[in-house]
Amino acid sequence: MGKPFLTMEDLKMCFSLCCSVYGIGSLGMPGNFARAGYWYASAALFVMAAINIYSTVCISKVMLEAPKHVRTFGDLGEFVLGTWGRWLVTIPHMITCILVPIAFLVLGGTLLTTLFPASFEPETWII
Structure with a gap:
């Protein structure tokens, strides 16, 4: 039988990464909204989310082709x-x-x- 796709170490890494990304983002978010205003900050939030999703998909596709x-x-x-x-x-x-x-x-x-x-x-x- 092959190796499992998602192990406990993978879940620990995902949790650590999410805590790091969401922690920094949530600390800076009130200041960003105060400086940029509601509409610009909301638009920037969605643009950055789209960029991050796109880069994740690109890296995933390359990892699927890699040895x-x-x-x-x-x-x-x-x-x-x-x-x-x-x-x-x-x-x-x-x-x-x-x-x-x-x-x-x-x-x-x-x-x-x-x-x-x-x-x-x-x-x-x-x-």
């Missing part, structure tokens, strides 16, 4: 563009992994001083 040894984004980049492709995929991926926690700290600190005005000074979060 079985292609399992990560780096492997996918190497399959498509050779060694340069691996680097072109891995470097932005690593930058994202480094900057996501920083974005949580900055957005969280900014929103906490807005939600609780008498709790902390903005300089506390800068340090």
Whole structure:
């Protein structure tokens, strides 16, 4: 019998990815709506959702055509563009992994001083 299509590790990865994406989006959403207005922010939200869905479909189609040894984004980049492709995929991926926690700290600190005005000074979060 073959390997199962969706394992517990796959579900854990999906949960982690959703928490990361929805967490950052929900932290920045009130500020985006306040700055851009209701209609522009709503339109931007739907456009970004469409772009993300399209890119996911494209990556899925390439993964279906790739050999079985292609399992990560780096492997996918190497399959498509050779060694340069691996680097072109891995470097932005690593930058994202480094900057996501920083974005949580900055957005969280900014929103906490807005939600609780008498709790902390903005300089506390800068340090």
